Amino acid sequence: MGVDLDRLSFGIDGTMIVRDISASMQTGSVTGLLGPNGAGKSTLLRLVAGIDRADAGTASLDGVAIGSLPRREAARRIALLEQNASPSVELTVLDVVLLGRIPHRTTLMGSFGGDDDRAVAFDALNAVGAASLADRSWHTLSGGQQQRVQIARAMAQRPSLLLLDEPTNHLDVSAQLSLLGQVRELGVTAIMALHDLNLAAAYCDHILLLDGGLLVASGTPTEVLTPEIIGAVYGVDCFILEHPRGGHPVIVYSAASSKGNS
Amino acid sequence: MTRRNYVGWVVAASITLVVGCGVAVTIGPAAVSLAQVAGSIGAHLGLSTEPVPLLIDSIVWQLRLPRVLTAALVGAGLALSGAVMQSVTRNPLADPYLLGLSSGASVGAVCVVILGIGIILPAAAFAGALLALVATLSIAKVGGTITPVRAVLAGLAIAQLAGALTSFIIFWAAKGDSYREILNWLLGSVAGATWESVAIAGTAVAVVGTGILLSATRLDAFAFGDTSAASLGINVNRTRWGLLGAVALLTGAMVAVSGSIGFVGLVLPHLVRGISGPGHRRLLPLTAVCGALFLVVADTLARTVFDPRELPVGIITAFIGVPVFIVLIKRKKSRLWA
Numbered sequence: 001m002g003v004d005l006d007r008l009s010f011g012i013d014g015t016m017i018v019r020d021i022s023a024s025m026q027t028g029s030v031t032g033l034l035g036p037n038g039a040g041k042s043t044l045l046r047l048v049a050g051i052d053r054a055d056a057g058t059a060s061l062d063g064v065a066i067g068s069l070p071r072r073e074a075a076r077r078i079a080l081l082e083q084n085a086s087p088s089v090e091l092t093v094l095d096v097v098l099l100g101r102i103p104h105r106t107t108l109m110g111s112f113g114g115d116d117d118r119a120v121a122f123d124a125l126n127a128v129g130a131a132s133l134a135d136r137s138w139h140t141l142s143g144g145q146q147q148r149v150q151i152a153r154a155m156a157q158r159p160s161l162l163l164l165d166e167p168t169n170h171l172d173v174s175a176q177l178s179l180l181g182q183v184r185e186l187g188v189t190a191i192m193a194l195h196d197l198n199l200a201a202a203y204c205d206h207i208l209l210l211d212g213g214l215l216v217a218s219g220t221p222t223e224v225l226t227p228e229i230i231g232a233v234y235g236v237d238c239f240i241l242e243h244p245r246g247g248h249p250v251i252v253y254s255a256a257s258s259k260g261n262s
Numbered sequence: 263m264t265r266r267n268y269v270g271w272v273v274a275a276s277i278t279l280v281v282g283c284g285v286a287v288t289i290g291p292a293a294v295s296l297a298q299v300a301g302s303i304g305a306h307l308g309l310s311t312e313p314v315p316l317l318i319d320s321i322v323w324q325l326r327l328p329r330v331l332t333a334a335l336v337g338a339g340l341a342l343s344g345a346v347m348q349s350v351t352r353n354p355l356a357d358p359y360l361l362g363l364s365s366g367a368s369v370g371a372v373c374v375v376i377l378g379i380g381i382i383l384p385a386a387a388f389a390g391a392l393l394a395l396v397a398t399l400s401i402a403k404v405g406g407t408i409t410p411v412r413a414v415l416a417g418l419a420i421a422q423l424a425g426a427l428t429s430f431i432i433f434w435a436a437k438g439d440s441y442r443e444i445l446n447w448l449l450g451s452v453a454g455a456t457w458e459s460v461a462i463a464g465t466a467v468a469v470v471g472t473g474i475l476l477s478a479t480r481l482d483a484f485a486f487g488d489t490s491a492a493s494l495g496i497n498v499n500r501t502r503w504g505l506l507g508a509v510a511l512l513t514g515a516m517v518a519v520s521g522s523i524g525f526v527g528l529v530l531p532h533l534v535r536g537i538s539g540p541g542h543r544r545l546l547p548l549t550a551v552c553g554a555l556f557l558v559v560a561d562t563l564a565r566t567v568f569d570p571r572e573l574p575v576g577i578i579t580a581f582i583g584v585p586v587f588i589v590l591i592k593r594k595k596s597r598l599w600a
Contacts, residue, residue: 051492075495082493085486088352089540095485098541102483103495157494 002026002189003048003161007057010047017043019213020057025191025206027062027160030184032204032221033193036234039210041193042083045163048191050074061161075103079154081147081164087138093149094134097121100156124155128182144175151182164192168199201225201249209233225249268544271537275551282555283334286562287326291570294318294326303327332455332519333561333575334554335463337526339471339516341553343509344527345534345546346474349481350505351410357528358513361413361506362420364522366394367514368448369424371521372431375444383447384462384518391514394420410502450523450576452561459519466515470508471550477505478542485540523576525583526553532590556582 003025010018018040025031033041046052048059050066058065066074079100087096101117125131128148133141141149147167154162164183168176176196180203183190194200200207200221207224209217211233217224227238230251237254288294297312302322304311314322343358351360359365370390373379379386401416402408432444446453480501483491488498516523530553531545538544557575560582564575 046489049493051489071492071497072495075493078493080489080493082486082489085490087485088354088487089349089485089535091485091540095540099482099485099490099494102479105479 001062002029003191004060004063005048005057006060008044008047008054008059009056010043010052010054017213018047018054021208021210021215022057023208023215023218025189027189028187029189029205030203031191031206031208032200033191033208033210034195034197034200034224035210038212040213041210042165043213044210045080045165045191045193048161049078049080049163051080072103075157077159078161078163079157079159081150081154081162081167083165083169085150091138092134093125093130093136093138093141094118094121096138096149097124097134097152097156100124100153103157120158121152121156124152125149127155127186128152142175144171144179147171147175147179148182151179151186155186155188160189162186162188162190164190166193166195168194168196197225197230197251201251202243202246221249225251268538268548272548272551275548275555279334279551279555279558282558283330286330286333286558287322289562289566290321290326292318292321294322298322299327328457328460329452329455329561330558332452332459332463333557335460335467336452336516336520336523337530337557337560338550338554339463339467339512340523340527341530341534341549341556342467342471342474342546343513343516345531345542345549346481346505346509347527348531349484349542350502350509351414352484352487353410353414354532355528356414357524358509358516359421359522359524359527361398361417361510362394362424363391363510363513364517365421365424365428366397367391367517368428368522369394369431371447372428372444375447376431376436376440384459387521388514388518390424391517392510394424395510395514408503413506446574447521449574450521450579451564451574452520452557453565453572453574455519462515463519466512467550470512470515473508474505474512475546477501478546481505481542481546482540521574521576523557523579525579525587526557529583529587529590530556533586536590 005021005023008018008021009016021044033044035041043052047054048066050069050071053067058067060066061077066078098117098121101120122131125134128151130145130148130152133145133149138146167179171179176199180199183192184203204221207219207221208215209224209229216233217229225240227240230236230238239252241250241252243250284296284299287299288296298314298318299322301311301314302319305314305319306323340358344356347356347358347360348354367387367390370386371383374381374383374386398413398416398420399408401419402412404412436444480496483494483496492498531549534549534552535545538548560578561575564573564578567573
């Protein structure tokens with residue numbers, strides 16, 4: 001059980017963006033999706049979310065092919081956090097979290113945001129420690145608070161799979177650490193695209209490394225994050241140390257050489 | 263706001279609308295009392311009420327009531343269309359005429375009024391609006407897909423072209439009274455409203471409006487854009503184009519009976535959002551009621567302020583709408599338009 005990708009491929013206008021990717025992730029695990037810009041991370045997340053339909057292959061969640069689910073049914077099982085999303089109208093934090101209840105509503109029922117929806121929304125806000133923000137306007141929040149609220153919105157969907165596209169973008173160090181700690185504490189199966197290899201090493205059980213749409217390495221952080229693999233994919237020199245407390249790998253980069261500027 | 267407060271607003275606005283319509287019918291050159299209005303309406307609905315003098319009855323039933331009801335329905339339809347347009351295109355400046363609808367309708371109208379083409383004005387205006395919509399969408403369609411931005415740009419192009427065509431026909435062929443008549447129509451007016459207008463506007467508002475209200479939750483899902491809507495289980499393309507089609511039909515019907523009345527569809531949704539919040543299940547019903555009330559008041563002003571002369575109601579809506587819009591822009595509280 002968990003998530004299974006079976007020879008997943010997707011292209012736009014004949015250009016393959018994701019090619020032949022197979023992998024499986026266990027229920028409750030946190031998987032880091034790594035790779036250079038344009039490696040296909042966001043596209044892979046959209047395929048797994050069921051937003052785009054794969055040209056070939058299948059992604060399945062707990063044995064059910066995601067592509068065969070109706071949109072709303074998929075949204076009840078899978079939540080996606082986009083990069084840098086911003087609303088076009090003024091919303092309060094509670095409004096944003098309540099958006100997560102949309103897949104669970106029918107057209108006529110609960111027409112004013114029923115009590116159940118509010119309870120679920122507050123549970124989700126509590127889970128990320130943001131209940132005190134409920135009445136704040138979205139536009140007045142810091143970047144870290146906005147991401148936290150987005151996670152609450154995703155949790156209000158009651159998903160069995162949480163997908164995050166670069167959730168730590170534009171956050172300061174402390175906000176990055178607390179956000180990823182939060183994701184781990186939720187206990188839900190999560191796949192997140194990340195740029196920071198050290199964050200991935202510290203917070204992920206499993207790493208998928210993409211390059212040019214292909215899966216080039218997969219395994220635990222210790223297995224994937226080696227100087228050879230990082231050098232081949234990112235074109236940088238680095239050393240690997242062991243974290244004095246966590247025991248996970250710590251990547252230390254050499255000063256940029258000319259081949260690192262690509 | 264709490265649910266009770268919201269329901270209070272809707273009830274208060276609805277009562278004000280009904281009373282306002284009644285009062286608006288009493289206002290005019292001939293003195294009519296509220297009791298006579300009620301009596302006339304009651305008699306026509308087959309209720310046994312106090313008999314009303316024949317002249318008063320025909321003023322109420324033939325002249326003023328259809329006009330007031332048309333104003334209310336057009337106001338509701340335009341405000342509703344504007345709210346949907348703003349959400350679907352994620353553009354706070356969107357109004358019901360965004361896709362060239364009113365300009366297309368104007369071409370249809372000048373063809374009838376000035377060139378004397380022998381079909382009724384509402385039919386010509388509606389046909390013009392739909393033609394403009396088809397033209398806009400076929401320009402916006404590139405490689406099988408239509409994006410909102412391309413649709414807005416194509417709408418702008420069609421609006422300019424149709425506007426030039428309208429001016430050309432007026433400049434070339436208009437004489438005498440047809441000048442005044444077409445200007446009246448272009449600025450928007452419900453002066454000539456009949457029970458036929460009420461039927462056209464009423465059917466459109468009832469049928470399309472219901473469909474739009476049932477889509478309220480789906481509209482909420484667009485707050486963070488297309489990907490977010492899709493991840494919340496919305497079929498983005500079907501929803502967007504279904505709603506744009508609905509708005510086009512609704513606006514086309516409104517333009518057909520009243521010309522292009524500006525500012526109702528742009529300003530009212532913003533104003534109501536300040537009361538109801540952004541959720542569409544609250545926003546849409548209150549917007550419709552407030553739009554109706556606004557246009558009833560504006561039309562009453564249009565026919566009384568310079569009595570015995572009448573202004574096209576579009577001038578009044580602009581005179582009221584622009585200052586309101588400026589206040590909205592200058593609100594310090596708003597971080598959105600910062």
